[in-house]
Amino acid sequence: MHRTRQARRAATFVVAAGTSALAMAVVLGWPSSPRSDLASVAPPAAVPAVPAVAAQEPVPVAPPTVPSAEPVATQVAMVKAEPLPTQDVAFTMVSPDQVPEQAPMADAPPPAEPGESAVVEHTLTIKRGDTLMGVLVSAGVDATEAHSSIQALQEVWDPRQLRPGHEITLTFDATATPDGNEVFQGFTFEPQPALRVGATRDPASGTFAPAEEKAPVMAEKLRGEGTIENSLFQDGSNAGIPITVLSEIIKAFSYDVDFQRDIQPGDRFEVMFDRERTEDGRTVREGDVAYAALTLSGKRYEIYRYQDSQGDVDYYDAKGHSVRKALLRTPINGARLSSGYGMRTHPVLGYSKMHKGIDFAAPTGTPIYAAGDGVIEKAGANGSYGNYVRIRHNKEFDTAYAHMSKVAPGMKPGARVKQGDVIGYVGSTGRSTGPHLHYEILKNGSQVNPQGVRFPTGRILEAKELQRFKTAMTEVQRTYASLPTISKVASAGQ
Ligand SMILES: [Zn+2]
Numbered sequence: 321m322h323r324t325r326q327a328r329r330a331a332t333f334v335v336a337a338g339t340s341a342l343a344m345a346v347v348l349g350w351p352s353s354p355r356s357d358l359a360s361v362a363p364p365a366a367v368p369a370v371p372a373v374a375a376q377e378p379v380p381v382a383p384p385t386v387p388s389a390e391p392v393a394t395q396v397a398m399v400k401a402e403p404l405p406t407q408d409v410a411f412t413m414v415s416p417d418q419v420p421e422q423a424p425m426a427d428a429p430p431p432a433e434p435g436e437s438a439v440v441e442h443t444l445t446i447k448r449g450d451t452l453m454g455v456l457v458s459a460g461v462d463a464t465e466a467h468s469s470i471q472a473l474q475e476v477w478d479p480r481q482l483r484p485g486h487e488i489t490l491t492f493d494a495t496a497t498p499d500g501n502e503v504f505q506g507f508t509f510e511p512q513p514a515l516r517v518g519a520t521r522d523p524a525s526g527t528f529a530p531a532e533e534k535a536p537v538m539a540e541k542l543r544g545e546g547t548i549e550n551s552l553f554q555d556g557s558n559a560g561i562p563i564t565v566l567s568e569i570i571k572a573f574s575y576d577v578d579f580q581r582d583i584q585p586g587d588r589f590e591v592m593f594d595r596e597r598t599e600d601g602r603t604v605r606e607g608d609v610a611y612a613a614l615t616l617s618g619k620r621y622e623i624y625r626y627q628d629s630q631g632d633v634d635y636y637d638a639k640g641h642s643v644r645k646a647l648l649r650t651p652i653n654g655a656r657l658s659s660g661y662g663m664r665t666h667p668v669l670g671y672s673k674m675h676k677g678i679d680f681a682a683p684t685g686t687p688i689y690a691a692g693d694g695v696i697e698k699a700g701a702n703g704s705y706g707n708y709v710r711i712r713h714n715k716e717f718d719t720a721y722a723h724m725s726k727v728a729p730g731m732k733p734g735a736r737v738k739q740g741d742v743i744g745y746v747g748s749t750g751r752s753t754g755p756h757l758h759y760e761i762l763k764n765g766s767q768v769n770p771q772g773v774r775f776p777t778g779r780i781l782e783a784k785e786l787q788r789f790k791t792a793m794t795e796v797q798r799t800y801a802s803l804p805t806i807s808k809v810a811s812a813g814q
Contacts (some may be wrong), residue, residue, distance in 0.1 A: 472528035474520035513602040543803035642778035676767035677760035704752025722758040
């Protein structure tokens with residue numbers, strides 16, 4: 321285990337909490353204001369050392385103390401900053417007054433005088449096979465204390481998501497104690513850019529509290545476009561569009577576009593998506609697609625992400641029709657259509673037989689999605705179907721899914737599912753020659769050819785909601801037109 325040792329002023333974290341406050345103002349589009357204003361909203365010294373409690377208490381809002389030259393801007397900033405502590409818990413390792421004001425940055429811990437605090441940090445890199453418990457104990461932390469600090473962490477982060485390469489910083493108080501031991505004060509690490517989590521000892525009670533700090537994040541919109549030569553995935557990726565964004569687009573278009581058949585060389589794609597990044601350029605999150613268009617053999621498909629007046633978000637075409645249909649044509653990602661509906665020579669039985677569904681070849685374990693909202697009717701072993709799930713969507717339609725390696729947890733008759741929920745995983749159980757999904761659509765109890773079924777359409781925006789959507793759509797088009805196209809180089813830092 322790699323191990324470095326350094327002593328540093330713990331007060332650094334207190335300063336960071338103040339910068340986060342400014343950052344959240346940037347993210348949410350609040351007017352920027354001098355840092356002293358924000359400090360007066362949530363002064364680091366006034367934040368209690370137990371973040372979970374701080375998050376629930378109302379924040380004392382001090383009266384504006386800035387010159388009357390900009391009273392309006394200050395008021396807005398003060399009011400909007402109020403909910404901030406719920407998203408941005410102050411992160412205090414050691415209260416500032418415990419740290420000597422002139423503590424030097426040094427490679428060795430400062431000498432500990434009796435009655436004076438001296439904070440020592442150990443930074444360890446997580447290796448494959450490490451557990452958080454194991455790492456803490458081998459760093460000299462008492463097992464009981466390690467356990468209770470991990471329990472505190474669990475309130476803000478799942479320790480099972482610890483990955484090799486994560487750097488964990490342990491803090492000890494090296495104050496000379498009668499037995500000469502350093503006292504464990506807690507630990508922190510950065511599981512993803514702009515997020516620092518951990519546990520910290522509350523100096524008053526001696527117990528551990530969760531710690532969470534969010535760093536400044538900036539939001540931006542990016543524009544990508546290109547021509548398909550091989551696949552939307554490959555050419556989109558070459559054009560600098562992140563995989564998460566491409567997956568989102570494929571999912572949104574999959575109600576109307578059959579990605580196995582409809583894509584031809586020369587087809588075009590356009591997309592505008594959101595990215596959040598840290599001040600030093602690291603990507604925190606990307607994925608929300610504001611707009612995407614495909615031009616396939618001359619036919620144009622557009623989708624716009626729209627939040628309606630009730631707050632619900634969905635994708636709509638340019639006419640304000642939801643792209644979401646009652647049933648998905650392809651309830652699985654990245655699969656190949658391996659056998660269509662109709663007469664065929666059965667691969668196992670060897671004679672000609674009606675195939676009353678469609679087969680998608682995919683690796684064992686690939687998630688299978690509910691094709692639409694509904695109620696589970698059957699889930700479990702079902703003869704030659706193997707592990708099988710059947711969903712009732714409405715009075716008219718059911719869908720069925722066969723040969724699963726396993727049914728997803730919670731899938732029992734009577735359970736409700738939403739479109740896109742994982743209901744099971746591809747396998748080869750029952751009468752099957754290899755891993756695939758056998759998918760059936762049943763209309764009034766009988767299997768029908770999905771290719772021929774006309775699904776009921778989704779929501780259609782009308783009247784005022786349609787007007788509101790059109791205004792939003794115009795704004796998206798204007799923004800898209802104003803942006804430069806990203807290149808592979810521009811996104812190489814992801
Ligand atoms: Zn089949």
